[in-house]
Amino acid sequence: MVDERVRVRFAPSPTGYLHIGGARTALFNWLFARHHGGAFILRIEDTDRERSTEASARAITDTLRWLGLDWDEGPEKGGPVGPYFQSERLDLYRREAQRLLEADRAYPCYCTVEELEERRQEARNRGLPPRYDGRCRHLTEAERRRLESDGRRPALRIKAPETGQTVVQDLIRGTVVFENEKTLDDFVIMKSDGWPTYNFACAVDDAHMRISHVIRAEEHLSNTPKQMILCEALGYAVPRFAHVPMILAPDRSKLSKRHGAVAVEEFREAGYLPEAIINYLALLGWSPGDDREIMPVHEVISLFSLDRVNKTAAIYAVEKLKWVNGVYIRVADLDRLVDLLIPRLQRAGYLPAPVDAPTRERVRQILAVGRERARTLGEMPELFSYFFVEPAGYDEKGMRKYFNPETAEILSQAREVLAGVEPFVPETIETAYRALAERLGIPAAQVIHPTRLALTGRTVGPGLFDIILLLGRETVLARLSRAIDFIRANRG
């Protein structure tokens, strides 16, 4: 089904990195647009001149691109209703504000930030809701001129309705009724510095960008009446609203830095695959309705609908993301994983800067036998370290179990076998190893375990014969000798 009129937007403010909640909001917008064949628009809400940075805007667009959430209109791409940075749309806001002023739907307010803060504090102390009292609403022309000549720069406030109610028809929440008297006051639409406030810029842009559906986090639900009365005052059609549940930290509080990784960029650095993050996020607050958990994104697109988005805030826990990521690592294209892993191995000092073809092939083989043991790319350098450097030591429990005079003898015989086996491939090595065990009258495991410890320093890992092949004969023989010497010196 293609509805050309579906136009949705993701509108981050560039004051930090894209966090997991923002990414999920972007994802739902994107899924909705793609499902309906509509347009996904990216708008940068940089009206907070103190906190907005270009670096942050770039970080956010980079991350969205990395996640595969491509936009049809927005930064770097343009579009028919741009510009897509609010800082470049000031003329529009001023024009629209002027219209409200002329229609007597707005008025200049000369109260200072300090005065307002003081009054709010006072109201709070008296247990009253901190609302603007509308004192500048009825200023005479003369009073305005006097205040202005005092050097006061006015902000602009909307004349909000004092009675009646504003009803939001939310696609996820249903009908939400707000009593104007209790929820609205004459809020600021243009700051005294001539820049628009969030609610004003948002309402103006959503209308001028012909946004059909505003899909955003639930924290904006209580802003919606404000934007609706602005639409009414400006003569705009009201978009459809859908407020998606919030993503909370494990302690049920709002997600923040102290809860560990929350920025998508951090997950990228930790070695999560974008498709895994997308899959996980899609399932946070939405489900296909059956028991499916692992779904390629095109399937999510075809199944996605707002009425399957639930209303309950979801607690974000990394465990399931890890599992999803592990699943995707197991099925990912091997060459792609090689490309992703090589820089990490270089950073760990395990590989030289230019990687030659044989080395690349070796990394590929290590991944082939080792990837199912990792849940993130980030774990891999440590997990595979012994393929690149000598084991720094031997696992404590492993030594107690597998290193003793008897195993030193076994290892030395195993070394002889490995020195002679031809060709040096897993099948022949395994056959030779099992023959040795038989000759010694012991289970193969009693040869295998000490060997693994000697070669890797660990008791866990891929199949021993794969390890031996990937280490190469020379390294294997050297590490066995070293282990045998170690045992005789320390555990004899």
Next chain:
RNA sequence: GGCCCCAUCGUCUAGAGGCCUAGGACACCACUCUUUCAAGGUGGCGGCCCGGGUUCGAAUCCCGGUGGGGUCACCA
């Protein structure tokens, strides 16, 4: 505090009055496969916030409580 939203296993969720003895997934615990680990397979643990209604029948509908969250800026 006012206003608004929400409420199913620890977590993510299925559930739109009888299909529910509440299903799946992650995590956890066993067992299994196996040279170890991982992956896989099998099984287990574990939940409808509480109280009233409505109904022959309520996880599902209504009301009230409780709990959690959001929001009340010249931040977005």
